[in-house]
Amino acid sequence: QVQLVESGGGLVQAGGSLRLSCKASGRTFAVYAMGWFRQAPGKEREFVATISWPSGRDTAYADSVKGRFTISRDNAKNTVYLQMNSLKPEDTAVYYCAAREVAYKSTLSTEYPYWGQGTQVTVSS
Numbered sequence: 001q002v003q004l005v006e007s008g009g010g011l012v013q014a015g016g017s018l019r020l021s022c023k024a025s026g027r028t029f030a031v032y033a034m035g036w037f038r039q040a041p042g043k044e045r046e047f048v049a050t051i052s053w054p055s056g057r058d059t060a061y062a063d064s065v066k067g068r069f070t071i072s073r074d075n076a077k078n079t080v081y082l083q084m085n086s087l088k089p090e091d092t093a094v095y096y097c098a099a100r101e102v103a104y105k106s107t108l109s110t111e112y113p114y115w116g117q118g119t120q121v122t123v124s125s
Helices: none
Strands: 001-006 010-013 018-026 033-039 046-051 058-063 068-075 077-084 093-100 119-124
Touching: 001 093, 018 033, 018 093, 018 119, 033 068, 033 077, 046 068, 046 077, 058 068
Parallel strands: 010 119
Antiparallel strands: 001 018, 018 077, 033 046, 033 093, 046 058, 068 077, 093 119
16 A cells, blocks of 8 residues: 655745645555646646656646646655646645556546545635
8 A cells, every 4th residue: 555645735825836745655666657636626636747757757737737837756755746836826726646556657537546635725816
């Protein structure tokens, strides 16, 4: 079993920045590609960013965050990050970290068997 714990969420003004972290524990040898998803109130969970394993050179982003968010990973720390800049009120959501046991990235939530509990990000206007 793999456990994922997110941190770094909070309240920020529009235009501000936050960095989310997701630390994996347990069967971390089984953790390969990672992803970030988010869910706003009354909306379905949506893809935000994903990163391949082990180098992390292969990444993908939702169009809505491209150029503002950056996903990265530190394999020595079993941690993936999401740097969020130029935040907008529409970025307000619960952000979830996810992991899958293959090396290739994926934008599909159904391809991630492991999920964190989520961290709230609120952007005020």
